[in-house]
Amino acid sequence: MHALLCRQPPELVTDHAEPVRRSGEALIKLRVAGVCDTDLALSRGYMGFRGVLGHEFVGEVLEAEGTAWRGKRVVADINAGCGRCADCTLRGGHHCRERTVLGIAGRDGAFAERFTVPERCLVAVPDALPDDRAVFAEPLAAALHVLDDLPGDEGPIIVLGDGKLGQLVARAVLSRGRRTVVIGHHEAKLALARTAGAEAVLERDLGTALDGAPAVVEATGSASGIALAFRLARPRGTVILKTTISGPTTVDLSPAVINELRVVGSRCGDLSRAIDALAGGSIDPADLIVARYPLARADAALAHAATPGTLKVLVDG
Amino acid sequence: MHALLCRQPPELVTDHAEPVRRSGEALIKLRVAGVCDTDLALSRGYMGFRGVLGHEFVGEVLEAEGTAWRGKRVVADINAGCGRCADCTLRGGHHCRERTVLGIAGRDGAFAERFTVPERCLVAVPDALPDDRAVFAEPLAAALHVLDDLPGDEGPIIVLGDGKLGQLVARAVLSRGRRTVVIGHHEAKLALARTAGAEAVLERDLGTALDGAPAVVEATGSASGIALAFRLARPRGTVILKTTISGPTTVDLSPAVINELRVVGSRCGDLSRAIDALAGGSIDPADLIVARYPLARADAALAHAATPGTLKVLVDG
Numbered sequence: 216m217h218a219l220l221c222r223q224p225p226e227l228v229t230d231h232a233e234p235v236r237r238s239g240e241a242l243i244k245l246r247v248a249g250v251c252d253t254d255l256a257l258s259r260g261y262m263g264f265r266g267v268l269g270h271e272f273v274g275e276v277l278e279a280e281g282t283a284w285r286g287k288r289v290v291a292d293i294n295a296g297c298g299r300c301a302d303c304t305l306r307g308g309h310h311c312r313e314r315t316v317l318g319i320a321g322r323d324g325a326f327a328e329r330f331t332v333p334e335r336c337l338v339a340v341p342d343a344l345p346d347d348r349a350v351f352a353e354p355l356a357a358a359l360h361v362l363d364d365l366p367g368d369e370g371p372i373i374v375l376g377d378g379k380l381g382q383l384v385a386r387a388v389l390s391r392g393r394r395t396v397v398i399g400h401h402e403a404k405l406a407l408a409r410t411a412g413a414e415a416v417l418e419r420d421l422g423t424a425l426d427g428a429p430a431v432v433e434a435t436g437s438a439s440g441i442a443l444a445f446r447l448a449r450p451r452g453t454v455i456l457k458t459t460i461s462g463p464t465t466v467d468l469s470p471a472v473i474n475e476l477r478v479v480g481s482r483c484g485d486l487s488r489a490i491d492a493l494a495g496g497s498i499d500p501a502d503l504i505v506a507r508y509p510l511a512r513a514d515a516a517l518a519h520a521a522t523p524g525t526l527k528v529l530v531d532g
Numbered sequence: 533m534h535a536l537l538c539r540q541p542p543e544l545v546t547d548h549a550e551p552v553r554r555s556g557e558a559l560i561k562l563r564v565a566g567v568c569d570t571d572l573a574l575s576r577g578y579m580g581f582r583g584v585l586g587h588e589f590v591g592e593v594l595e596a597e598g599t600a601w602r603g604k605r606v607v608a609d610i611n612a613g614c615g616r617c618a619d620c621t622l623r624g625g626h627h628c629r630e631r632t633v634l635g636i637a638g639r640d641g642a643f644a645e646r647f648t649v650p651e652r653c654l655v656a657v658p659d660a661l662p663d664d665r666a667v668f669a670e671p672l673a674a675a676l677h678v679l680d681d682l683p684g685d686e687g688p689i690i691v692l693g694d695g696k697l698g699q700l701v702a703r704a705v706l707s708r709g710r711r712t713v714v715i716g717h718h719e720a721k722l723a724l725a726r727t728a729g730a731e732a733v734l735e736r737d738l739g740t741a742l743d744g745a746p747a748v749v750e751a752t753g754s755a756s757g758i759a760l761a762f763r764l765a766r767p768r769g770t771v772i773l774k775t776t777i778s779g780p781t782t783v784d785l786s787p788a789v790i791n792e793l794r795v796v797g798s799r800c801g802d803l804s805r806a807i808d809a810l811a812g813g814s815i816d817p818a819d820l821i822v823a824r825y826p827l828a829r830a831d832a833a834l835a836h837a838a839t840p841g842t843l844k845v846l847v848d849g
Contacts, residue, residue, distance in 0.1 A: 306768075310767030310768065450627030451623075451627065456785065456788060459785075459786045460785055461786055462784060462786070463782045463783065464782070464783060465781070467779060467780050468773065469776045469778055471773060471795070472774075472797035472798070473799060474797065475626075475798060475799055476796075477794065477795075477797075478794075478796070478797075479792070479793075479794050479795070480788040480791065480792045480793050481789070482790060482792055
């Protein structure tokens, strides 16, 4: 079958072995997948992953333990924990030490005709929710997870980065009714954020009016973004690190101590929460889609997504 | 009068001008002062400070607005805010944008025969509390401030660093009845921590038994300390940055995101809380004193304190 392997560059193969469904797992047929910046980082060697890429998807269940899931459209939590440890049983398993992560660590991903996911990770997609919205469930869940760390005090929430993740984070914060300011480098993408209801400012036009924000979400994945977040956050304010920078970063941490900032790492979120927001219509990210490719050209989809300034590229199963 | 100026190296002068007491300030006569690593950093150029060094002290009030303070033994909050902004009126002024900081920024410090401090920063020293304990009020207040950010869940609190600050942080955490493990490089200093009731481990003997701690307090002021803190903290655990590293630091921040750590900067604390702990006897740091010098030899005191492995050096007024 077709699958996109994590190589440098990513390699599309046509003879990838069919996945073997293990006990407790569902066999999924791909309907549509989304390209994430993490896919690009993985294909440059991040995490040392060598399997099938892809972790944002909508699929159809072909086989599962019982018959309840069969034929259903689903998305899934990408963290497949052991299911037995305290983290899995009490806290959702995102930090299970034995976890595999779909298309990222220890588990083949969704840029393939078929793949497997533990049944306990599945979330059903309501009939009325189209694939092209449901495919945002995984990154939107991560974006909505920001809400778990926002302080309650007044003032604008700053989102650094006008890319895919920054756009979703801005919509997540807006959905909570908070004033939201996106700071980025691309006028066209800032215009999209404005359409969604955010204020938006080119970083080069940034004065000091936003200094002292209660919370800054770093979604640029750059050392300069972290430095800017440290500058903009008010004393005792919150900086949420939403993107992983792989490897050593050179950054001046002294503002975090002097201003007693609370710097919070934020990774994956709750897929059900994202599906609810998408199905309820409070967040509609469909305008972020800029291109789509068939699975047989998934390598071209990743190359397109790697072009600077590109928003969401989809891969059709 | 004698004063120790922030130069490279620090310069003891005998003809420093007498301080002028302004409205709302108290004129203080030095009784005893402590040398802090920040004094050493300042004398290497940190913050660009050029005034009189010294911010840990016990003094006697010579003059103040009324007569209430006159003759009293006092310590003081080193942060002298404007007294009018929201930070000063609601939150103690540690983050007032116009603040001066005794012996650190914009205000001459305590390594002098006389100096001034705003009256609202003063805290009285109870008669029964000797100078050599009260002089720890400022650094102990900073150490006790760690308690404001400790999570409530079970497991040992790790303190990285067996120096002056690490020792005080360990005693602060112990005073809360929490299991405390100090990790350091010096067997003699680790023995002091054990005497105070902590467990203590040489870093080179550190296995994996402490991995997964609910909170790690970084008190080494080094990039390697931050990396170790990120390694030891459990997922969603707390890392408290208790020391400022001036300038750029190269550190891998990805564990903070992947493990969703909460990294909290922690600076100064409440002097009254420290005086209460010292007067009540729940914390006795007198065993950390290793040397004392007269003010006329304060330059030698700083040189002594700069010797690796040195604990608290005092300067007598």
